[in-house]
Amino acid sequence: MEKSLDPRVNRLDLQNAAGQPVAQDENWPTWEVFHQKKRGEHHIHVGIVHAADEQLALLFAKEQYGRRLKCANIWVIKSSNVFSLGYDDEDMFETTPDKIYREATGYKVRDKINAFKKSNKTIV
C-alpha cells in the first residue's frame, strides 16, 4: 500500500483494518438532549446523543451541544422514555387560538365604561 502523508496512519496496521460489520445496537441507544441557555429559562430540546448510560450521555451532550454559546445546564432523557402525541391528531388544536374568551384581549371593558359615563346613569 502507498505510504500515507500521515505518520499516525502509517503506524496503524491497515492491512488488517476491516473486521466484523458494526452490529445492530452496538452504537448504544439515543438520549434526547435539553439545553438551558441561562438560569431562569426553559430547557429546550436541541437533539440527541448516543450513549451507553446517563453519565456518558451527559458528557457527549456537553461536547455536542454545550461547546459553543452560553449554557447553564443540560438534561438528558432516554428517547424510549419520551411519549408524544401524533401529528395525525394535530387538528384537535385548530380552534385553540380562536377561543377568544380565554384571552385578555377578548374583554373590552373600556368601551363599556365610556358608554356608561356618557349615559349619566345614577344609582336610584
Add this chain to the structure above:
Amino acid sequence: MYGGGFFIEPGKQEANAVADDPIKLAEFQAKIDRGDKIEAQDWMPADYRKQLIRMIEQHAHSEIMGALPEGTWITRAPNFKRKLALIAKVQDEIGHGQLLYAAAETLGKSREAMINDMLSGKSKYSNVFNYPAKTWADVTVIGFLIDAAAIVNQVINAKGSYGPYCRALERICYEESFHLKQGHDAFIDLATGTPKQRAMLQDALNRWWPPIMHFFGPPDKASIHTEKLMRWKVKLASNDDMRQQFLDSYVPKIQELGLTLPDPNLKKNEATGKWEYTEPDWDLFFRVINGEGPCNKERIDVRAWAEEHGRWVRHALMRKTEKTIIPFA
C-alpha cells in the same frame, strides 16, 4: 462542513418507485407548498424518505471523512494559534457528522447500518476527501474554499422541507462561519506572505481546483425524478446553480490576492451574469467516487480500523438489555 456533490442516479430510482396513496400524497404536497416542515412522525412518500436518507447520510459521512485530511495537519500546524483553530474545527466536523447521522436516524435507518454502508462502499461521501492534503497550503485551501462551497450548499438545503435536517443544518451553518473565517485568514496569510509561501498556495490551488469544480456534482439531468425532488423541497437548487453561486462569491476573493486559477476559460460573462468555465472532467469524477482516487482506500481503511479497534470499548460499556429506538427529532 461538507455537504455537496450529492449525486442521484436517475432511472434507477424511477424503476424502484413505490406507488404512494394519492390522497396522502396530495396532503403531503399541500403541507410543503404551505411552507410547513415535515416531521419524523409524519406520513411521507417512500421515495421522499429514501432520497433524504441517502442525501443526509452522504452528508454525514462527508463530515467524518473530511476530518481525516485536515486532522493529518494538527501535529504539523505552523504555529500554536493555527493548531488550536484546527483542533476546534476538526472537532466541529465530527460533531456535524453526529448531528447529521441523528437527522438521518429519525427517518428509520440505524447509525450502525449507515456506518456499514459507508465501509462497504455502498454509501458515498464527498469526493474531495479522496484527495490528499499534501502541504499546509492545502489545509488553507480546504478550510477556505471547500468550506465555502459547503456553506453555499448547506444554506440552500437549510430551507428544505424536512424539519430534523433543517434544524441540524442551522446549527452547522452557525459553526461553519468560524471555519470559513479561519480558513480565509490562513489563506490570506500565505497569499500575502513570502514568495515561497505564495508559490506554495498557488500550487495547492492548482491541484484543488478540479476537485472544487467537481464539488457540487455533475449538471442535473432534466428528469421527472429531479422535478419531483424539487417539488418536495428535497433539492432546492440545481448543481449548476450552486456552482455559479460559489464562483460568483469566491473567484473574486481569490483573484484579488493576485492568485490565478488553472482554467483559461474561466470568466464571468457580463451580458448573462453567468460564469463560463471549461466543463470539469466528469469521467474522472465518477472514477474517483467509485474507488480510483488517490486516497479512497486509506480513508475507508482508517475508518474501518477505528470501528474495529473501538469495538471492545463499546461492548464493555454496553448494557445488554438496552435496545435502540428511532429518536424523536
